[in-house]
Amino acid sequence: MAIHHLDSPTGRIADNVIGFARTLRASGLPVGSAAVIDALNALRLIDIGNRADVFSTLQAVLLTRHEHALIFAQAFELFFRIAEQRNNMLDSVPLPDQARKPPPSASRRVLEALSQPAITGEREMPREHEIRPSVSDREVLQRKDFAQMSAAEMAEVMQLIAKMELPQAKLRTRRTRPDSRGSSLDLRRTLRGGLRTGGEIVDIHRLGRAGKSAPIVALLDISGSMSEYTRLFLHFLHSLTNERKRVSVFLFGTRLTNVTRALRARDPDEALAACSSVVEDWAGGTRIATSLHNFNKLWGRRVLAQGAIVLLITDGLEREADSKLAFEMDRLHRSCRRLIWLNPLLRYDGFEPKAQGIKMMLPHVDEFRPVHSLSSIEGLVAALSRAPRPTAVVPPSRSLNEWHHAGSR
Incomplete structure (x- = not known):
């Protein structure tokens, strides 16, 4: 040659x-x-x-x-x-x-x-003819449903998600660290400081509880009814995985797949391509009960330890809703510190939990949130950044009990 x-x-x-x-x-x-x-x-x-x-x-x-x-x-x-x-x-x-x-x-x-x-x-158009989004356009984009966005708007939303300040909520542990406002005495540092003053104790050092980031476990529904939201949710979970150490991500449709290692790739496109190569049931049916059973049996003890927060991202449209679903939801709820259900169906003002699967899942969650727009994702980030409350945080003017009773009427 x-x-x-x-x-x-x-x-x-x-x-x-x-x-x-x-x-x-x-x-x-x-x-x-x-x-x-x-x-x-x-x-x-x-x-x-x-x-x-x-x-x-x-x-x-x-x-x-x-x-x-x-x-x-x-x-x-x-x-x-x-x-x-x-x-x-x-x-x-x-x-x-x-x-x-x-x-x-x-x-x-x-x-x-x-x-x-x-x-x-x-030939490239002059810069003065470029159309730049105004403040009002950004406000509309904040509230716009992901399913109604154009390709350009989706790309802009992905960039905004990548720039978000991701949650850093701290959990108190039994370990201690130096803290001037701590509740216990640091006897070793106090006595060591007294050696510098001839044995006279001048400064009293204290210890406080050390904190660490709460583990986050995400269970994302990739069935056909969630196909319009899956890619954006994966972008959000990729950002979350790269910013925090203890994040586990599972995808489920008709089966459960652990994609935590695939999302560790720094480049988002490479991470999503890796997810596509290991998942076999994209845009198929939904078997929430079976997927939760496999998660509780195979992965629960591994990833739910040390006060994990679980994000369950699904519309709740279970194909085989029965008592098994309620049992697995209850088991998941008891195994984690906080269970947050993110449902894109809450984008509808007149939403009522009438589907059998939704009615079985609702009593076993701590929070029930919408996740269909950029503002709803920002609300989720704010919720994850603060310490869990003793009472549930739910959509305005309705409690979890009201949602449950509304579905039984």
Whole structure:
């Protein structure tokens, strides 16, 4: 195979490398001008007729963080596929037959980056014609239902979720730490301080209870009735997982799947792709009782210790509602410090708990909250940031008992 060079008069490899770098920057990867120059110099030393060598060279020069590897691979595949179709790529960098198959599901970030005028070569509109969201637009976005949002609004909401100050509620433990307002005497530090004054005790040191963040366990329904909300909830749980140490996430539809390790990836698109690869029942039926039974039996003692807070995210539309559901809900409620049920059906003003599954689940939760808009997620963050109250926090003007009795009428 002949070795081709960048100064080939028939090629446009330099333009493609620059365009590829713009795609990476638009996708959120840090790629500077110096890295582009290094990439062009590195490509002079390899056989650019070998696609694998080109990929490895660009990856070694342009990729700086391991969590960006998936985005880089998707951007490389899509960018050079589009470039070949437009006859903008060097003839000496052919796509092998196995690479001509349909590409895997790429992240929205890469697709949006490729659609930008700076990447496609289209003329960019002047900045004065850009439409910026006003304060009133942001207020509307705060209350708008996720299911009614456009793709641009969803992307903006995901960015706002990533910037949220996530909860840091503290639980009191039996461990102690130095505290000037503590209730117990720190005898060791007090006597040690007295040695500096000839045995005379001048300062009295005290100890207070140490605190630590409460563990959070999320059970997310990914059945067909929740499909319009699943992606945004996963983005929120990904942010929560990366900001806190003790967070466990389980997805359930017809079966239960632990995706805690998959969500540990720093890049959100890589984390969601990892979840997709391990979950087999996306947008299927709902078996809440069976999923809760498997969770209580296999995972309850592992993740619910030390006062965990459980977030149950589901609409409660159980396909097989019977006494088993009530039993598993009661078992889950008794095993955790606080059980918060987040239901997108509460977006309706006239919501009544008439479904059999909802009526069986309601008596066993501490809080019943809506989770259909950005403002409702902000309310959840505020609720998780404060210490649990002895009485339940529920939708305005209705108690849990009133919701339960309304469903039995």
